[in-house]
Amino acid sequence: MAKKLTLTGANTVRTILKNKEDFHVDLRDQEVDGARTTYVFDFEYGDHIGTFTIATEYGEIKVAVLNLSMGRIISLVNDANIRKLAQYVLDTSI
Numbered sequence: 001m002a003k004k005l006t007l008t009g010a011n012t013v014r015t016i017l018k019n020k021e022d023f024h025v026d027l028r029d030q031e032v033d034g035a036r037t038t039y040v041f042d043f044e045y046g047d048h049i050g051t052f053t054i055a056t057e058y059g060e061i062k063v064a065v066l067n068l069s070m071g072r073i074i075s076l077v078n079d080a081n082i083r084k085l086a087q088y089v090l091d092t093s094i
Helices: 013-016 081-091
Strands: 023-033 036-045 047-057 061-068 073-075
Touching: 013 061, 013 081, 023 081, 036 061, 036 081, 047 081, 061 081
Parallel strands: none
Antiparallel strands: 023 036, 036 047, 047 061, 061 073
């Protein structure tokens, strides 16, 4: 059973990383523009759904944005742990 996420979003990515087996993604779209590849995933974690957008350039994650159904948006700007989650998703889903 997935551990609950807080409404404030505090430690959200850390909680997901500790419970990766409960984080499920489906690739919705993939777009290549030169060296940049953008992936859009639908995700489910417990009672939460949303989208996870990841953009890579030359193998490096440049953009990672988790848009949660509870109205919270998490990105590299406000949570550095999201890079680890993005790498996990790319390693296991692509």
